[in-house]
Amino acid sequence: MHLTIRHETVYSYTAPLAYTIQQLHLTPRSDPQQRVLAWDLTLPGTVHAYTDAYANPSHMMTMASQHTELRIVAAGVVETAMPPRGRISTTESLSPLVFTVPTRLTEAGPEVLELAASCLGRAPATTARLLQLSERILHGVRYQTGATGVGSTATQALQLGQGVCQDHAHIFIACCHAAGIPARYVSGYIDPENTGHAASHAWVDGWVEDADYTGWVSIDVTHARLMTDAYCRLAIGRDYDGAAPIRGVRRGGGTEMMQVQVQIVPQ
Template sequence: MAEFRIDHRTRYEYSETVARCYNVAVIRPAHRNGQLCLSSELEILPRPSDIAMRRDFHGNERYHFSVMEEHRSLTIHSRSLVRTAPVSPAGRESYPGEYEGLYDDAELCEFLLPSPLVPVRRALARFARPFFREGVLAGCLEMSRYIRRNFQYKPGVTSIHTSVPETLRLRAGVCQDFAHLMIACCRSAGIPARYVSGYIETRPAPGQQRLLGADATHAWCSIYAPGQGWFDFDPTNGKARTDEYIETAVGRDFTDVSPMRGIVFGGGRPSLHVAVDVIRL
């Protein structure tokens, strides 16, 4: 069991005046799967004209707000206290034969089908199936380790719109790209897989001080085991989820769980600044 204080500040600055904007924020840590959000507050400047929390189809908390006064910057500051629990291991292994017929399950079929950033292709199925010979969960751990070993973590070479084939070609990317790749491989092989967004505790290199604001949001994937539920794997770090992970939302891919999205009237050219701190208490 671990407790974390999470400070997530997003700031947009605009080259011209924004007349008004409508936004959706998905940044509050989830309260599920043994994770408890003990407290949370959201500060928005300029103050929104209205704000409402709604749960989406996947159970994520989405904060809808609008700013109707003119502004040249917008700041969204989320502060949370979260308790995570040790992740329970699977009671048993799962095997490919157990996954037949899941397309008829209304809650699982969307995590088997293509989504905007996750294709389902025969070539990906051929790549994935050898990993599952000793079992699906063991295979997912080995696949995450394979991606960690064979793909370079390299910010700046991809964008939020980068496709799985492009990630394969580059053999490089960031956590979003590697999560999409692993999800695509699993779905192509008939294994339900979903995208998870959140945070992970990071530690400075030995002898170096921790830099404030230097953390970031993180992404990994969750794999379904029939009769047992969902188990999370992180292909960026090549391991299964531990209590250092803090979940905010789940969806088919990044398009379902983007931390911030909205419509801006005016503003010219925007610039984005994000600072995140994940501090173990």
């Protein structure tokens, strides 16, 4: 499948900013499941390109002159392939054990520990058990925009019973870590099909030991299904903080307003 993607983010401020720095994961990964055919970033300020510790294409953008608006546009075409049964081929050298370390966002409270014990037991996991976990999370945490924020933890979202794809991913990762199973956060895009919804998305990779396969399986917890060729992977990390498309800090600016437009056209 070919996915034509355009992602525009506009920040506007009620007062001038003196300084802005943004870390960007807005360029798709070059993985066996996908190939970047064309990609362009339109960014203000000074930009430094690099590859981070998880082999994600990354950029650091800084603006040291006064400004009241930031416009960031990522656009291009990505060719994706169907991963068989969600199984992800990788060329990375990192041990999966790197993704067993809890973070602030994925620490397991009592509710997470209870959910993990009821669904997973102890490592190793199978694909079927991880899908069962995603179904339990989806049943217990209703999708609700605005119910949580980027700083909400897995435990907070599970207690609330509401959240978004980021929260579903964090709860899944926290449960896997509690059971000693490697799991990691994935940021990217999804073909909205005929739903009319198009936005950045988040899902997970979990480490499985099936009868015929040992390795990563990619699962969309929000839809309780395996990843298909309708997904474009931007970045992987231990949690949202490590794989977010845009993260930054600023000096000044008063109140911040953000507008995001994402268009995805499959071919």
